[in-house]
Structures are given as C-alpha cells and as structure tokens.
Amino acid sequence: MHNKNISGPGDKPTAMYLHEKFSQWWIDIVNNKKDSEIYKQIVEANKINKKQASFTKSDNTKLIYTTHQQAIFTSRLLNFNKLPKPKNADSVEEYSKSIEPIDFTKLNINP
Structure with missing residues (x-):
C-alpha cells in the first residue's frame, strides 16, 4: 500500500493514495476487523448517534423532528427602502476616472 503522510493543507493526497486508503477501510469494515481505526470510529459514531435523539419515528415511519x-x-x-440608489458606471473608463488615487504617505497611522 502506498504510504504517504499528509502533514498540512498544502500536502494533498493523490487519487491513488485515496483509492488505496478507502479500499483498505472497506476491507476492514467488511471483514469486521475490530482493531482497525475505521471500525473503532464507526462504533464510536453509532454510540453518539444513539444518545442524540434529534428525530424520532412514529408508527407510519414518518420522521418527526424535535426542536428546542x-x-x-x-x-x-427585509426592508431595503433606505438604501442609496446604485451608481453604475457605463464603462470601465468612466469607472476608472471616478476613482481618486490615495496618497498613503499622508495617512496618519499611529501604531
């Protein structure tokens, strides 16, 4: 099996690595391999799901959601009556003429 450690967001797994990983997880699940990490996570997720009754089923199997x-x-x-009227430029040239340059050397920035 291809062994690639993924350590950060810039390290993206290859399609082959993902295929091998998913295949191994599937084999572990099908073979009921109780010492595998995926099997342990499934068991833990099932325990959590049983504790959280976010919905219940009635006799006709229609879901009844419970809310707080x-x-x-x-x-x-929403009331948008007080918004200013939009100012659209007719062209890129007109838009660029309306932008005033900013002199950053004159900004008063106190750290």
Missing part, C-alpha cells in the same frame, strides 16, 4: 423549546423560526421580509 426556545428555538424561534420565523420568516420576515
């Missing part, structure tokens, strides 16, 4: 009693779900229209 203080949760507020409301829809409302």
Whole structure:
C-alpha cells in the first residue's frame, strides 16, 4: 500500500493514495476487523448517534423532528427602502476616472 503522510493543507493526497486508503477501510469494515481505526470510529459514531435523539419515528415511519423549546423560526421580509440608489458606471473608463488615487504617505497611522 502506498504510504504517504499528509502533514498540512498544502500536502494533498493523490487519487491513488485515496483509492488505496478507502479500499483498505472497506476491507476492514467488511471483514469486521475490530482493531482497525475505521471500525473503532464507526462504533464510536453509532454510540453518539444513539444518545442524540434529534428525530424520532412514529408508527407510519414518518420522521418527526424535535426542536428546542426556545428555538424561534420565523420568516420576515427585509426592508431595503433606505438604501442609496446604485451608481453604475457605463464603462470601465468612466469607472476608472471616478476613482481618486490615495496618497498613503499622508495617512496618519499611529501604531
């Protein structure tokens, strides 16, 4: 099996590495290999999922979601009446003429 250590965000695994890794995990799961890392993580995830009853099933298998009693779900229209009218330039040249250069040497920046 290709052994590549991934240490940071710039280190991207190859497709071959991912294929080998997923294949090994699949084999571990199918063979019920209880000492494998993926098997341990699945068991732990199942324990957590059983403890968190975010939804329940009724007799007709329709999902009934439970929410926190203080949760507020409301829809409302947003009022955008006080926004300034948009100023669109007709061309790139017109836009670039409207931009004033900034002299950074005259900025008063106190650390």
